Amino acid sequence: xxxxxxxxxxxxxxxxxxxxxxxxxxxxxxxxxxxxxxxxxxxxxxxxxxxxxxxxxxxxxxxxxxxxxxxxxxxxxxxxxxxxxxxxxxxxxxxxxxxxxxxxxxxxxxxxxxxxxxxxxxxxxxxxxxxxxxxxxxxxxxxxxxxxxxxxxxxxxxxxxxxxxxxxxxxxxxxxxxxxxxxxxxxxxxxxxxxxxxxxxxxxxxxxxxxxxxxxxxxxxxxxxxxxxxxxxxxxxxxxxxxxxxxxxxxxxxxxxxxxxxxxxxxxxxxxxxxxxxxxxxxxxxxxxxxxxxxxxxxxxxxxxxxxxxxxxxxxxxxxxxxxxxxxxxxxxxxxxxxxxxxxxxxxxxxx
Amino acid sequence: xxxxxxxxxxxxxxxxxxxxxxxxxxxxxxxxxxxxxxxxxxxxxxxxxxxxxxxxxxxxxxxxxxxxxxxxxxxxxxxxxxxxxxxxxxxxxxxxxxxxxxxxxxxxxxxxxxxxxxxxxxxxxxxxxxxxxxxxxxxxxxxxxxxxxxxxxxxxxxxxxxxxxxxxxxxxxxxxxxxxxxxxxxxxxxxxxxxxxxxxxxxxxxxxxxxxxxxxxxxxxxxxxxxxxxxxxxxxxxxxxxxxxx
Numbered sequence: 001x002x003x004x005x006x007x008x009x010x011x012x013x014x015x016x017x018x019x020x021x022x023x024x025x026x027x028x029x030x031x032x033x034x035x036x037x038x039x040x041x042x043x044x045x046x047x048x049x050x051x052x053x054x055x056x057x058x059x060x061x062x063x064x065x066x067x068x069x070x071x072x073x074x075x076x077x078x079x080x081x082x083x084x085x086x087x088x089x090x091x092x093x094x095x096x097x098x099x100x101x102x103x104x105x106x107x108x109x110x111x112x113x114x115x116x117x118x119x120x121x122x123x124x125x126x127x128x129x130x131x132x133x134x135x136x137x138x139x140x141x142x143x144x145x146x147x148x149x150x151x152x153x154x155x156x157x158x159x160x161x162x163x164x165x166x167x168x169x170x171x172x173x174x175x176x177x178x179x180x181x182x183x184x185x186x187x188x189x190x191x192x193x194x195x196x197x198x199x200x201x202x203x204x205x206x207x208x209x210x211x212x213x214x215x216x217x218x219x220x221x222x223x224x225x226x227x228x229x230x231x232x233x234x235x236x237x238x239x240x241x242x243x244x245x246x247x248x249x250x251x252x253x254x255x256x257x258x259x260x261x262x263x264x265x266x267x268x269x270x271x272x273x274x275x276x277x278x279x280x281x282x283x284x285x286x287x288x289x290x291x292x293x294x295x296x297x298x299x300x301x302x303x304x305x306x307x308x309x310x311x312x313x314x315x316x317x318x319x320x321x322x323x324x325x326x327x328x329x330x331x332x333x334x335x336x337x338x339x340x341x342x343x344x345x346x347x348x349x350x351x352x
Numbered sequence: 353x354x355x356x357x358x359x360x361x362x363x364x365x366x367x368x369x370x371x372x373x374x375x376x377x378x379x380x381x382x383x384x385x386x387x388x389x390x391x392x393x394x395x396x397x398x399x400x401x402x403x404x405x406x407x408x409x410x411x412x413x414x415x416x417x418x419x420x421x422x423x424x425x426x427x428x429x430x431x432x433x434x435x436x437x438x439x440x441x442x443x444x445x446x447x448x449x450x451x452x453x454x455x456x457x458x459x460x461x462x463x464x465x466x467x468x469x470x471x472x473x474x475x476x477x478x479x480x481x482x483x484x485x486x487x488x489x490x491x492x493x494x495x496x497x498x499x500x501x502x503x504x505x506x507x508x509x510x511x512x513x514x515x516x517x518x519x520x521x522x523x524x525x526x527x528x529x530x531x532x533x534x535x536x537x538x539x540x541x542x543x544x545x546x547x548x549x550x551x552x553x554x555x556x557x558x559x560x561x562x563x564x565x566x567x568x569x570x571x572x573x574x575x576x577x578x579x580x581x582x583x584x585x586x587x588x589x590x591x592x593x594x595x596x597x598x
Contacts, residue, residue: 173433173434176433176451176452176453177363177366177433177452179452179453180365180366180369180433180452180453181363181365181366182453183369183453184365184366184368184369184372185365187372188368188372234365235363235365236363237363237364237365273362273409273411274411275411276362276387276388276411276412301411301412303412303494303505303507
């Protein structure tokens, strides 16, 4: 669709610009000896017709796009199209002059015009080139806007997919193993089995409700991680030990939901679960100078085979931190032989 | 005669369910409970049980590795929360595959199948089957060698070369030799071909150990290792070597 003809407001602006051009040309013609009435009577209809001729520059800009054509191609095609258009412009001018000169009042004007043919031709070329430049600019503008629109749509889709992936992030094996623990406890420790059911129910409910929110206070995220760890402690017994050092001031900091949970889950499944004697998961959170720093550390089996897929959760955390805080937040991973550490730093924003 | 059973699971509660179910079943004798794969291999060697109830995901040695090491001597029922290993489990001729959480009836059915299998006394090439069921295409990072009740874990980067010896292969690692009942072709297939090359009918060499290749008096090629050891290189082996280094 033609970018100017297709939109009324653009066509109006375009024609208004041509009126200005017409006035300028008329000023030049009066300088060359025509009366201003004569110049306007000559130029006004011509400019109006030529304005529409110049709209054909659209086809040139489409046929020879700047991005995929050589400079020579662009120059020759522009020059050729401008010459043809200007030839037409010249012909129209001649014809109009002939018509006008049949009236007595314009006869002297027609004579004076004859000397200005090169100037008229040059003006035609220039005006066409100007129109061509405008079309090229409009084309580039539309391409850029289309790309932007697509990028936006993509971002929306990605976010949607991420949210869905997040909901699916509750590892079904975590559920199966927890149910197996409950099955074991029902005979030996009925009260423990009931406690486990309550913990598991709370964890599932919180995971689902938190993941539908944009940002949550760190305290809620911590509570979720705690209930996850309590459940895993029933399963792993003394093998799983937790050392928490949480700065009270950090509780209100807003974070994307399920920021800590996948990290804590990794620490258990890729760390503690691989160790015969288990170990200690250390979680330290402190607030300093408007920044909240979170440090999670777990031991891991040095000989563990690398066919583990811990990258997905970490990648997800990294991208969500980036989406929410941009360059103000950072995530650092230290993968030692027997120790794994994740350090997050994020600006402390609160709801007030 | 009672069915002798060893329970292998790294979680105490998971062992407790099995123990509780088995206690109510007549003719079953729990001879050991193991919390990891090494203990399981030792228990099989020392106690010769009829049946292993074997978890898959465990520290150190996983269930499939335990199966590869002792599967010839004992019937195995896998017990796990992960259903994605079921096909592999039957590929290695496990008796049954229980998904946690499971009922006492389901466990009884598995024991029934185990009794049936034991009654038939069929000999299965378990080791070959287990090796073939190894999750590909990633190459193995370690070699497991069973030495009676003990298991040696050899990281492949520490292996100098592997030599075929009749029905066995010999792994040269850290100055010691380790024998394992396997073919050299199986070993070669499990090792990364960018790091290990079959230089001869009887030798697979770790390329990191290769210092140079020389010609001896009779125009045979000899690989000289970093420690001075000399291994024969066949014509085809030399072609493979040059194919790698080019």
